[in-house]
Amino acid sequence: MEIYKTQSPIARKSNWFLSLVVIVLVTFGVMAVLPSIAIFLVNPIFGIPMDEMVAALTGNSPNSDARMAILFVQGIGGGLSFFVAALFIAKLLDKADFEWKQQIANFKFNGFLLMFMILLGGILFNTLLIYWNSVVVLPEFMSSFESWARAKEDQAMIMTKFLTDFDNISEFMMGILVVGILAGLGEEFLFRGVLQPKLHLYTGNAHLGIWLAAFVFSAIHFQFYGFFPRMLLGAIFGYLYLYSGSLIYPILAHILNNVTTLVLVYMNKLGKIDFDIDEVDMVSIPAALVGLLILLVGFKIFKEVSKPKITDGELDKNI
Incomplete structure (x- = not known):
């Protein structure tokens, strides 16, 4: 069960619409302010003029520090923005408590090992x-939408390949920090x-809350x-939290998923393996189905060994 204890009026079920509107406004507000600050700091930190930043943002800058600069902006405007928005909403608006002592107590080593099994199954099935x-x-x-979506996908891939085409270990470690952690x-x-x-509370259904949150998580990437x-990955992270009562599991799973991709990309750059981040081949359906089986069995076992120390009633009472 998710742990999010609050007595704030805005977090109540009766105020669901206002609460969700506030989440949207705060999140996009923070995502507008922090990247602007980061871009302003690029010149004094990396020595890249503002006009060169436009070329850097399209992945076409010849400046040797462009990748580090864009990773810097990405780190503040991406991951850090989501973190700041979450803290602002939870602490200042909802006045919520994540009960970290309880979250840590709910994290178990055998659950951590099962998390790898779940991720493996999810990755195999996700190839399909x-x-x-x-x-x-x-x-x-x-x-018209399809043309727009294809163009956005091409632009995103250009930027992704630029950001992950690490020239040295320093850029690789910066990528791990920004894209991974x-x-x-x-x-x-x-x-x-x-x-x-919050969606769990507002809908009255844990599974619907997970899939709605996963839908928003995917949609906000605009791809x-x-x-x-x-x-699907968002839903996997959501079920790791629901079945364990510890946010540590989805955080570690998300970081592991991202870091694994970066390691594969960098190993390809070094010529150690053959891996192309934008290559999408026809997959083996039997392998994908085996992945789905691993995923489902992994979650069944995970649910049994990682039962959280909180009940539905306690969640409804405290949120």
């Missing part, structure tokens, strides 16, 4: 969703730590051709 989502063809009346920490605090328990696999 990734392929399907990448080749989906929309109806003719949605052609800060993104995983910030996104889990906001979407699983704050939004999921349709990666929407469904990202939503």
